[in-house]
Amino acid sequence: PFSRGMMSMFSVFSPRTTVLVTPRPKHALRFSVNRAFRAPSFLNSYIDFKFFVPSESGLPVQAIAEGNQDLKEEALMAYETGYTGAFGPITVGAAVFLHDDRDEILFTNESSVDSVTPPVRFTYQNFDQIISKGFELSVDGRINESAAGFANYTWQGRPEEHGFGEEQINVPPRHHFNAGVNYGRPRYFGTASVSYQSSAYWQDVLDRPYHGWTAPYTLINAGAGIHSVDRAMTVAMRLTNPLHRSVQQHVFGDIIKRAITGEVRFVF
Secondary structure (H helix, E strand, C coil): CCCHHHHHHHHCCCCCEEEEEEEECCCEEEEEEEEEEECCCHHHCCEEEEEECCCCCCEEEEEEECCCCCCCCEEEEEEEEEEEEEEEEEEEEEEEEEEEEEEEECCCCCECCCCCCCCEEEEEEEEEEEEEEEEEECCCCCCCCEEEEEEEEEECCEEEEECHHHHHCCCCCCCEEEEEEEEECEEEEEEEEEECCCCCECCCCCCCCEEEEEEEEEEEEEEEEEECCCCCEEEEEEEEEECCCCEEEECCCEEECCEEEEEEEEEE
16 A cells, blocks of 8 residues: 555656856856655655663663654755856855755654653654755865865754754754865875864654764864876875864764775776
8 A cells, every 4th residue: 555645756846947147257146946855765654663772760661663654745945046156276156045844754752762651652754844044155276286175164054943842853063164185196196184063963863862962073084195107006095083083973873083094906
């Protein structure tokens, strides 16, 4: 049998349109409106299994995850205005965006982990409306004949939820910054980059202790290599997080420490 959401995916209208204006050569203004949708997956509709989750008492509590056959497709309306301009070897860009997400399908718990009437029940539900706003700035270009650089910054405000509580949604990092340089000669090459991300809140998997904030972090990556004279062999090394600081990109994700990777490639 088909769920209501799986049936409705055959009649969803998803237009996409972009207006591009070039007031001067190498300068462009972009206005776009896009609509996209995602139908419920088989897992969203029919998942069915039992497991145990921790509770505040320290004892495991039985839980059950069940699908929801009444899910509707989630729909996203995206509005964006942007500018791109070239000034000699430098290209700059700026964009403002607004995303209106309706009926987003999220995994959530219908009863608390500390409920006195187990089992705790998890399922997928449609959430009425989530509005996200933000802007992006970028610059990239040639430094000289051997090197190029880039930098970009994204700001995103806290999502505005309608029809449900704010504790039900993820909160993306408000600030995200990246910068780097690339160097290339006939035989030698190298890269270096740094990225910063402010704190983010994750709640879309199970319940405590799987919900929470990730700390802000700065991550540095670098790499260098050399080609053989005939370019049949390349030797390279990549360095991740040389400062050896603890970086966790998800509330229960891996802890990233210093890592050094060597690579040898041959062309036959």
